Amino acid sequence: xxxxxxxxxxxxxxxxxxxxxxxxxxxxxxxxxxxxxxxxxxxxxxxxxxxxxxxxxxxxxxxxxxxxxxxxxxxxxxxxxxxxxxxxxxxxxxxxxxxxxxxxxxxxxxxxxx
Amino acid sequence: xxxxxxxxxxxxxxxxxxxxxxxxxxxxxxxxxxxxxxxxxxxxxxxxxxxxxxxxxxxxxxxxxxxxxxxxxxxxxxxxxxxxxxxxxxxxxxxxxxxxxxxxxxxxxxxxx
Numbered sequence: 001x002x003x004x005x006x007x008x009x010x011x012x013x014x015x016x017x018x019x020x021x022x023x024x025x026x027x028x029x030x031x032x033x034x035x036x037x038x039x040x041x042x043x044x045x046x047x048x049x050x051x052x053x054x055x056x057x058x059x060x061x062x063x064x065x066x067x068x069x070x071x072x073x074x075x076x077x078x079x080x081x082x083x084x085x086x087x088x089x090x091x092x093x094x095x096x097x098x099x100x101x102x103x104x105x106x107x108x109x110x111x112x113x114x
Numbered sequence: 115x116x117x118x119x120x121x122x123x124x125x126x127x128x129x130x131x132x133x134x135x136x137x138x139x140x141x142x143x144x145x146x147x148x149x150x151x152x153x154x155x156x157x158x159x160x161x162x163x164x165x166x167x168x169x170x171x172x173x174x175x176x177x178x179x180x181x182x183x184x185x186x187x188x189x190x191x192x193x194x195x196x197x198x199x200x201x202x203x204x205x206x207x208x209x210x211x212x213x214x215x216x217x218x219x220x221x222x223x224x225x226x227x
Contacts, residue, residue: 004157009155035217040123040219041219042118042120042203042217042218042219042220043158043203043205043215043217044217045214045215048214058214090157090158092157103150103160103215104157105157105158105159106157107155107156107157108155108156108157
């Protein structure tokens with residue numbers, strides 16, 4: 001069964017910590033995305049990547065960075081976590097030709113920054 | 115400024131009746147629209163989509179209507195079932211957007227047995 005796997009379901013971190021959120025997909029998708037979901041705001045795009053070592057900023061990249069060293073893995077990095085980064089983080093992937101109608105999401109990581 | 119808006123945070127309907135979820139957009143460049151469904155503790159899953167060259171797309175119990183002049187789309191679920199209870203997100207994209215989706219804030223649908 002094809003899927004997008006996020007390494008942690010729940011994470012609790014302290015303000016100022018460096019946080020790594022990992023995402024792995026087993027479908028050989030070129031495109032990978034990181035979103036955050038907040039009540040009343042829906043899903044907002046943080047970063048995305050079309051290929052290995054390539055990355056593009058989304059709508060809210062401030063305070064985040066990403067790494068894509070291998071095609072199947074896309075990591076989101078919070079350089080110095082802050083309380084306003086408490087959120088549900090969702091990773092997704094797709095083939096380029098699908099225009100995102102086949103965007104497949106992981107189950108999400110609920111991050112709490114104290 | 116939100117380019118995709120879902121003004122109803124929640125909706126309750128009786129089982130067997132019609133559910134109508136609404137979505138408005140402001141960006142006239144959007145030419146492809148999607149609905150995703152999300153259950154608690156799971157990621158969103160694709161439900162149905164529509165291109166701007168159409169005004170209706172149907173898939174089983176789900177139909178999406180697009181009114182380009184009003185920049186409005188709606189999702190109809192007939193008949194509604196308790197298993198349809200979830201958060202529904204409207205999303206939009208354009209040919210020149212590098213395949214980025216812009217999501218609405220979501221509507222929590224509750225179907226009462």
